Amino acid sequence: MNDESFQGIRDKSPFIAWIHNISLNQQKYMKSKMSGFDFAHDVRYIIFIYDNPNCSQEDLVNMFGQSKGNIAKILKKFEDLGYIKREINPENRRKYMLTTTEKGNSLVPEIRKISKEWEKEVGITDEDVELKERIIEIAIKGMNLTEGI
Template sequence: MDKIPNVFDNAPLIGWIHNISKNQLKYLNSQIEELNLGREMRYIMIIYDNPNCSQDDLVNIYGESKANIAKSLKKLENEGYIIRKVNPKNRRKYMLKTTKKAEDVVPKIRQISLDWEIKVGIDENDYELKEKIKKIAINSMNLIDNKEGKL
């Protein structure tokens, strides 16, 4: 590991953020391999915390393609973790909700995630940092949505 700081001295911030995200997911999966959820566990958490969110919400949050999100949602639905209901306000969209099966694993996932944060040095004193990163993420989504980033 001594080589890592030298190799990544000039890495962009986004590279570090991507690294953190990937390693957190690897850690979560290593702790609950029996669920065989992969990145879908992140989707379960968002759906659990935001009942009636949509596929588009997940696309925006995670920057994944609609096709990848749809495939993951189908897997979660087939395995009994979520249900999809047609949105009465827009019949082309679905509202997502977790099932009892998902609600039973959420506390375990949340605890493993909290343990990971503590082990890597994230604590309750990092509230301002978390808010700053969230603001940057929202700004980056808005930049793409508004096409302001076009040259």
């Protein structure tokens, strides 16, 4: 497909559809490059836990907009596979703190390498700092707007 193939939908599609498209295509790319792993786009949770040690399941729910039940299933799978561990939060014994294991820690650089390859292929560069910051700002405003809904 080339740019001309999208001429008819380019101007008529909502902006959010394009954001969703970017995410889906990045996930497809990641899955194609991560043979031997059956968790496709769920690797984003491992990266989040790696980058935010001692985060909670609730943090993942808030960041990714997934249900508590869905996040719990994914975390259970990662725990069973040895990529993450859960420890009871001493400040709130009803919550767990999540961290990556040694196995999870060794996976993250490979995930990041593949993700950077994808970014390079689609034209995302280190100079796109303002664009990235603006998208993060919009995402945070969206999370704040829908908090508690």
